[in-house]
Amino acid sequence: MMVMLITVILASAVYYWGSSMVGGSQRGVEAPMNVNVQRLSEDLAIETVEFGGEGIKLHVRNTGSTPSTVDAIYVNDERYAITPQT
DSSP: OHHHHHHHHHHHHHHHHHHHHHHHHHHHHHHHHHHHHHHHTOOEEEEEEEEETTEEEEEEEEOSSSOOOOOEEEETTEEEEOOOOO
16 A cells, blocks of 8 residues: 555656656747747848949848848858948
8 A cells, every 4th residue: 555655656746747847848949939930921032232332232122021120241251231221
């Protein structure tokens, strides 16, 4: 009888521990999944590129459903500030 009682108590403890581990791992995955879904709705298209004496002009269109902001560009691994225009 005592062995059965100890077995039930240990099984309950293992079940409770396993349930909390699964719940914690699900919460850890939920936030990155929401971010990835938002990234999928962003879609930028470079329509034209103009090279001139003053620099390079890029015409970019947001064809996605989420508003996007381009605040910098990288050329050959170097970051360049930009002047956004509409």
